[in-house]
Amino acid sequence: MKLLVVGGAAQGKLDYVRHRYAPRRIVDGGSCPLEEAFSGDALNHFHLLVRRLMAENRDPVEFVEHALEPLEHWMILCDEVGSGVVPIDVFERQWREQVGRICCILAQKADQVERLCCGIAQRLK
Amino acid sequence: MLVLLYGGSACGKSAMAEDVCVSFGGERLYIATMRPWGNDAQERIARHRTLRADKGFDTLEHYQTLQTLPLSKHYNTLLLECVGNLTANILFEGQIPPHQVIDEVLDGTKWLLRQVPHLVYVTNDIFSDGIAYPEETSLYQRCIAQINRELAQLADVVAEVVCGLAIYHKGGGLLP
Numbered sequence: 001m002k003l004l005v006v007g008g009a010a011q012g013k014l015d016y017v018r019h020r021y022a023p024r025r026i027v028d029g030g031s032c033p034l035e036e037a038f039s040g041d042a043l044n045h046f047h048l049l050v051r052r053l054m055a056e057n058r059d060p061v062e063f064v065e066h067a068l069e070p071l072e073h074w075m076i077l078c079d080e081v082g083s084g085v086v087p088i089d090v091f092e093r094q095w096r097e098q099v100g101r102i103c104c105i106l107a108q109k110a111d112q113v114e115r116l117c118c119g120i121a122q123r124l125k
Numbered sequence: 126m127l128v129l130l131y132g133g134s135a136c137g138k139s140a141m142a143e144d145v146c147v148s149f150g151g152e153r154l155y156i157a158t159m160r161p162w163g164n165d166a167q168e169r170i171a172r173h174r175t176l177r178a179d180k181g182f183d184t185l186e187h188y189q190t191l192q193t194l195p196l197s198k199h200y201n202t203l204l205l206e207c208v209g210n211l212t213a214n215i216l217f218e219g220q221i222p223p224h225q226v227i228d229e230v231l232d233g234t235k236w237l238l239r240q241v242p243h244l245v246y247v248t249n250d251i252f253s254d255g256i257a258y259p260e261e262t263s264l265y266q267r268c269i270a271q272i273n274r275e276l277a278q279l280a281d282v283v284a285e286v287v288c289g290l291a292i293y294h295k296g297g298g299l300l301p
Contacts, residue, residue: 007252008250008252008253008270009252009253009266009270010252010266010267010270010271011252011270011274012270012274047255079252079253079255080252080253080255081253081254081255082253082255083133083253083254083255084253084254084255084256085254092255095255096255099255117131117277117283117285117294118129118131118248118273118274118276118277118283118294119273119274119275119277119278120277120283120294120295122292122294
């Protein structure tokens with residue numbers, strides 16, 4: 001199954017995925033070696049992975065599409081980051097844009113999309 | 126019954142909370158938790174007072190632990206506005222660690238649920254702007270997030286308010 005879980009920061013995404021889908025290995029996109037991002041059953045903090053890729057001048061769309069292509073199963077957890085005032089800083093602006101756009105792509109590829117709000121999951125797809 | 130209404134600023138959650146309280150009927154009390162400091166706070170308070178002027182609420186200003194809330198009547202419904210302010214007051218004015226702040230709000234809520242038939246809580250979405258805040262602010266965010274999650278478990282009704290409309294995450298059919 002291909003699963004995308006989104007929601008604001010600290011809404012309970014990781015707890016929810018742990019209990020509902022029991023992934024054996026969860027990789028943290030905020031700290032893992034970039035090439036190992038999709039080596040586990042689930043990838044947490046996807047928005048931070050995108051940020052790190054951009055900081056290294058890599059194209060996150062290309063990176064993610066390439067990494068996901070051979071995979072039949074994936075779970076990706078990502079913070080929603082697009083609801084603030086558009087940042088003045090170019091990098092911050094582009095980061096939010098990229099996270100939003102890639103989540104749209106992921107949602108298209110996913111079999112199932114869920115959104116967490118106050119710890120409660122809502123199925124969007 | 127606990128009703129939790131969640132949303133961003135100016136989404137209409139307060140007006141909806143008031144209307145929910147009115148629909149429950151009986152005596153109702155509005156618990157104001159925002160410290161009235163500064164001009165914009167005064168303006169917000171004035172706006173909220175006007176908003177609920179004809180809706181039959183008593184008003185009580187209460188900034189700290191819920192378990193000392195003086196209830197002068199047998200109220201049918203209490204409206205707490207809002208979890209974010211109450212949490213900020215307890216976290217930043219007191220010298221107690223975050224997990225105790227969380228316990229205090231939750232224990233206070235459980236205590237209130239034993240005092241009155243209906244509780245309506247307004248709480249805030251401050252989690253989707255992608256900003257990495259300084260530690261003190263980030264701690265505050267995590268505190269409210271955990272309080273929101275635990276309140277949502279406890280609640281009979283959880284709704285996210287958008288443009289004054291409710292997206293029900295729990296208990297959609299339960300309100301009158």
